[in-house]
Amino acid sequence: MINCIIVDDEDHAIEVIQHYLKSVAAIQITATFTNPIDALSFLSSNPVDLIFLDIHMPEISGIDFIQTMNNKDVQVILTTAYKEFATAGFDLDVVDYLVKPIPLPRFLQAINKAQKIINTKKVHPPVKHQDDDYFMVKTEAKGKMLKINIAEIDFIEGMKNYIAFHHNGIRTLALLTMKDVEERLPKAQFIRVQKSFIVALNKITSIDGNRIILKGISAEILIGETYRKDFLDMMKQKLLL
Structure with missing residues (x-):
């Protein structure tokens, strides 16, 4: 089972991802956060494999969030309405970059990529x-x-x-x-x-x-x-x- 959290300052955006994940049995939502500071605190003491992370948030940006994380093993899928942040996101080695509104087929494509990376690391660690x-x-x-x-x-x-x-x-x-x-x-x-x-x-x-x-x-x-x-x-x- 892959544990994930969702970090987005908009409740509706969280609800969309929650709805999409209902059809993905291998991924379990551990928690959701509208405040990224709370999410960072949660990560410090809870195992998480995957984060759905908004970029444009009022407290800190998704880019700053990634750079602040202590657990560098966790995989990240960025979600945002701003295409111009894509380059910065991939510089930080994220799994994928989804532009809102997120089509379900594109979401599932990102999920497949994340599952392959996470499962490979669990089964065949260096x-x-x-x-x-x-x-x-x-x-x-x-x-x-x-x-x-x-x-x-x-x-x-x-x-x-x-x-x-x-x-x-x-x-x-x-x-x-x-x-x-x-x-x-x-x-x-x-x-x-x-x-x-x-x-x-x-x-x-x-x-x-x-x-x-x-x-x-x-x-x-x-x-x-x-x-x-x-x-x-x-x-x-x-x-x-």
Whole structure:
């Protein structure tokens, strides 16, 4: 069973999602909130797999809500009447972005995506070694798990429901999300620089404006606006004045 909460400052919007979820037996509504502050408090002490989250709310925005959450494992489906927030939402690795009024077929499409991600994480979590020098991942080949040496990772690329490890001159696809990997990598060694890329700090050879150049890699990676400040702050710590 997937536990979910609904966060929206409009009661009618909550009622629509509640009505739609009556036809989805695998998802249980744990609570609903019109105040996002109350929802954050609830998340701190209650297990939740999925959040239906409005973006435009008076107390804090849905984007701020995601950035404030302590539990980064929870999946988020954004709901809003404002299409212009879509880019910011996907920069935060949400499952989907639904524009109100939400058609039922589009809602069910988002539900299917969320169920696949959540169920995959529950059944096939990545196995991490105690010494933190490698971990095992389930690859796209059925029944095959592969060892990834953390020291050999150059960068990690998000590809819809898969991620690609670029390591030791090869690319390995794994059925994971960017959040799965980001939470398990040593924070002192890796940093997320945009929605679809995490880079190894020791593989960075130069930064040219908005471009990151990695050692031995011909491709250039651009810094996403959402992640730019954190990345530059970390680089400044290494700067010799």
